[in-house]
Amino acid sequence: MIYLQTDYVAALHRSQFFDGWVLLAGVLFLAFFNVRKKLPMLPLGSARNWTRIHVYTGYFVIGIFLLHTNMSLPRGGLDIGLWVVFVIVALSGLVGLAISRIMPLRLGDARERILLERIPGFRRKLAEDAAQIAEQSVSAEKSLTISSFYADTVHGFMQRPRNFWGHIFGSRRAVNEIEMAIDRLERYMDDKGTESLERIRECVRAKNDLDFQYANLILLRGWLFFHIPATYSLILIAAVHVLAVFAFSSGAP
């Protein structure tokens, strides 16, 4: 690459034209991976190989980008915009790569793998189960202690995904707080009450497991919502950048 660029410069061309075109070609090639994904019916090679090439080309393109920008911040609104979008694409790609390697292993900690689409259904079922246990405890215990505890502490936890970032960063604080509250309450309970609380604890743990999977699965898919739109933005801004360069280059080669 450097050899080619030296030749290009030796021919009295500006090197930034050369690495600029290489950069654009690289970005377009990287973007074509998404097109390949949309054409599974054509024998265009396995996505596994495409991924490998995509990653290595991505590293290469980052290197060319640094060369193209002389490792300095740009000036002018268009170039700053282009620079920022490229950085977003590159960083989201690198983060996505790391997520794709780490998160599947982390999901192995879950009790059972559950499809993302099925999580809301399971969550609803667990919330209903927990509510039912609390409701039954009123007549069984002749006391509102468990149901009040449920309403104050557990109900909100069971209703929707919780502790998203805690799960991403490995914190169990939210569920530990509820479990400690259950522990505290158990000292006031007879056997039946303890049994009810233990069943609620099981629901809480299962819900926490669902939240753990939900957070990790959302992140596994979510990074692409930055990476892909930013890539298309990058291509558009790059096209404007190319037009601007040629429009204002005053006949430079």
Add this chain to the structure above:
Amino acid sequence: MPEALVEKVLQQPSLAGVKPEDFPDDLPLRGIIANDARFRHFSRGDVLFRQGDYGTSLFILVEGSVCGYETGVSDPKVVTRGRQAERSWFGALSQLWRNSPVPEFRKAVSAQQQADSGAALADRAFVVAPTYVGRNRRKISARIDEMGMVSSPGYQGPDRRVGSSDMMVTRMDNVDEVIAQFDPFEIKAPGMFGEIAALARAPRTATIFANSDVEAIELRWQGVRDIRFWCDNFRQDIDRLYRERGQIAHLRAAPVFRKLLAGIGEKDQEKVLQKIADVTQFETYGGFEWTDQFQRHMSMADGGSHRMIEHEPVIAHEGHHVEDLLLIGRGFARLSQAVDHGEKTVGYLTTNDCFGLEEIKAAHRGEGSARLTHSLRAIGYVDILRVPVSIVEELVLPALDEDAGLPAVAESFSGHESLMDFLVDNRIINGTATMIIDNNRCVNCDDCVRACASTHDGNPRFVRHGNAHLNLMVANACMHCVDPVCLIGCPTGAIHLDPDDQKKRITIDDTTCIGCATCAQSCPYNNIRMVEVRDADGEFIVDEKNSPIVKATKCDLCEGQLGGPACVRACPHDALIRVDMHDTVSLLDWIDR
């Protein structure tokens, strides 16, 4: 079947040696006949069954004669369903805009349209659903007389009962041409045929058609097995036929005899194989109904699969003296070794694998005690060919190299013992294209599901979910089983094995599927789904009773698509594989990659 017909069946020369007194009170001979036999009538050219059909019944000719031939790969003259032609690049790409936005869309043809274009549609096959018809299909009605006998030409799967009014037939219009081209063999009354499928639950090895008006008794495999079990004469007759027609082929296909047969002429091969066949005993273990037991265990709250071994009949005990070389004719067998009070699964054997050879070799060389080092259990049902040690020592051992590379008795799963238990207990070993997903790599992107939908008119044919062992998940995708129990009982033969023997691809011919759900209920892995089909407006297509028409759907390994299964090609993280479970080397290589 009415008593008069039962009597007529028992008067057939083929069943002359079968005595009612040989049967127990709770399983009387007449009861077996009434339940499992029926009279069938065919006209010249009617196809009784086709090569590759998964038939499970024996035919006994009462009158007339049939012809049969083996065609190898599909021949358009005689095979009415072929493989879907591979798409062109443009054809493949056009799925992008041709895929229907309506789920499970099918082109519906009204009865009137069908009648109007009947001449063009009429060909060799059939469809029952009255408002839907595909290419080359026609409906033929049958007449059933007061005795309940089907007296018009009719092909029907073994599970349909006399009394059904929609008997179907496949008929050849070119009988003389076929006879001239294929030089078929002929079987005349009172001959029997179909015993290989009935005994071994194997695909039919030949296409059989009526060469005249034919009256025949069709006996379901359950009946064949019951009568064979209780009646020595019938067993000898059936086994003789099986030995003549099927056993030699089995022996020839076994790798253990390959070296022996190499380098000698075909006639000498026949002589050698006949010598082995003459002393080889055929045995069966377990039951064909293993799927019911399996599903019962799998539905238990604790999974129940680990208890399966307790119900598996022992074929050979570890520590016992080796008396025969056991050749697996069909089915699966579990290899295990005793550990304290339980059994550890160390491997499994399937068709053409042998058991006991290492021990025989060691004993022959004077290096071992000729005691079995493993136990062998029938997983589901197993056909066993017992070849006596004496004949192995006389013929097989001298032809073997000292370190002959024969298939190992126990596939090496060192370091993966629990995986072996999982695969065997859950019958995953049945698959030839099992979809395994490595959860340590899968990022849940669903690219595999989307790719499947893109290549199947917008409808994914598998569910990315299933039983898991550690990080390995066996997804709910058709495994294209070695023992495809889904094929049994399909009344129209819509679900079938690929006519190309090289592949074990099992596909469903959508135009002949009548939505009876027999295959879906038979599949032990719940990998076949019944779907209600819709027209272009998204409305359900209904029959004359206003019931939605349903079709069986499943993975077809992207038949006709370019480049093989789209799910595998679409996985960006190498997390998905379709693997033949008998190819343990590839599986372990992939796991350890």
